[in-house]
Amino acid sequence: MMLALPTQLTINAARFQHDLDELAQIGETMDGGISRLALSNEDLEARAWFAGRVEEAGLLVRDDETGNLSGVLLSDTPGAKTLLIGSHLDSVPNGGRYDGSVGVLAGLECLRRLKESGLRLPVHVEVINFTDQEGNWQSFFGSMGLTGTLQELQVSDLRQDNAAFRAALFRAGIHPNEVHLARRDPATLAGYLELHIEQGDRLDRSGSDIGIVTRIVGRTTLRVTFSGESTHAATTRRDQRRDALHGAANFISRMYALLDDYPEGIFNCGDLRVRPGAFNVIPSEAVLRVECRHPQDSTLAEMEQRLNALAEDCACQHGLSVRTLAVMRRPAAVMAEPLLQTVEAVCQHNGCRYERLISVAGHDAQVMGAFTPSALIFIPSRQGIAHTPREFTEWQQIENGANVLLQTILRLALEGA
Ligand SMILES: [Zn+2]
Known part of the structure; x- marks a missing residue:
């Protein structure tokens, strides 16, 4: 089923870089960082901008009851499943320009290239921006909404900051009593992929281009x-x-x-x-x-x-x-071994240096991993610096990661037939 053409398909690097530069202007801070706190004016502006890019690319714009915003490349295969490619456009206060944004925009670029290639894939491919990954109000609000795990946590949050959170949700067009409708049926999904900067220094120190995450740490937040x-x-x-x-x-x-x-x-x-x-x-x-x-x-x-x-x-x-x-x-999340092997095969094919590692930072892939087979792909962060304006990843590494993502999507999509 593997065709010769897809393995040669690469992203349009200039277009992807232009998108990253343009997005980095939304919520830009005095010292070159980014403040796009979830549901803030800047976050809403970034969403509107993203929806514009999706429409411009001729992809279907989709959103759900938790404010997750997607672009979808539809398959014409009856009963096709959806391969999700995600990350987040929100940031921590005065964070960096790569965290989350790289994953969403790389996903968008992959979809555009797939559309331009004219390949008829047997799965829908969807790039999704998850709401509030960083936890300005509720960490993983969007991915928990999609996986139907939000309810209990949201209730405990209401005790804490009911009025302000609700007001922020309503302002973004999200109705708290409808968030359960965002849940999807895992049977409709073919898997989840996320490309993200490492936010640690292991790849930078070892000289690897790609980190293939095997497991994501569990996290507990206590209020004392x-x-x-x-x-x-x-x-x-x-x-x-x-x-x-x-x-x-x-x-x-x-x-x-x-x-x-x-x-x-x-x-x-x-x-x-x-x-x-x-x-x-x-x-x-x-x-x-x-x-x-x-x-x-x-x-x-x-x-x-x-x-x-x-x-x-x-x-x-x-x-x-x-x-x-x-x-x-x-809880700690385990990534899907067959997907990890696919990413490894792509790395070998693309001539990338890669290694397997554990993620100590939380990601939407952690929530998704319990719901659908998931993989998380890291690219190096210079000196491991993250959540600050000094966060930096070489452009070559970003482009390289996006190409690994594109080839992984292709292989999974063709396998998903
Ligand atoms: Zn992130």
Whole structure:
């Protein structure tokens, strides 16, 4: 079934690069970074721009009840399944121009080339921009919507920030009580592919062009609330202080010490809110958000248990009470071996240096992997720097990755007959 022509098909590099440059102007920050927080004006502008590119390419524009936005190259084969190619156009605050954007725009370019080639594929090929991958409101909102796993998490989110999140959703035309309609039937899918920058430095250091991800780490996000009493900073006797921030600080430093037991584990506390927030008042409340990651689910669960115990211990030591809530639990995901072998075969055919690796960063492929056979393809990030304006990937590597993606789509599409 493999034809001679498809293995020679390559992307239109100039057109792809032009798209990347144009998109990078939407939400551009003073220091050359990108702020396109999910559902913000900039994110909505990027979507409108993307829909324009899809239409211009003569592809079908499709969206769903969670705001996922797609371009589809339709097959004329009756009952054809859909091969999904995805990533995200949203960013973290002042992030880089490659994270997510490369995957969506490479997918778009692949679809354009396939359309231009005139090949009649037995599957629909769809490039999809997932809503809020980065978690400005709810991490993986779009991919969880598509896989029908959103409901429970969304409910817990409503407790947290109901009004603002809902307002942002409505403004983007997303109705919270309709998001369940975005769920697709996995039987209609032929698989999922994602091209992404590595965001780590393993490929950069080893000199590989392509990383083939075998597994994505599991993640748990905990909200830890220490509660004490706000009294006068100076007149309260030292043994009477119930300082929530002091307890939280103790918790944070002891948390990192626990990592000695988990060489592959990651903890991070990047968000701390203190009330009442006055320099001369003892803090009555400290709310932390802590992230835990590990490639093995059982170890991740153990890490979470130890954090719970540590929080209790710190609270006790400082005369505080503490509440711990898991606001997100995302199990580790395993990518589909047959797809990984296809990507390997393409790398060999294209003469790329490649290696297999584990992803410690979260991706939509993680959500999709439990739903349909999925593969995640990495290209190098210079010095592993990501989520900052200094994020950089050589153009040659981006083009190379897009060509690996195109050839992988072709092989899978032809196999999917
Ligand atoms: Zn990303």
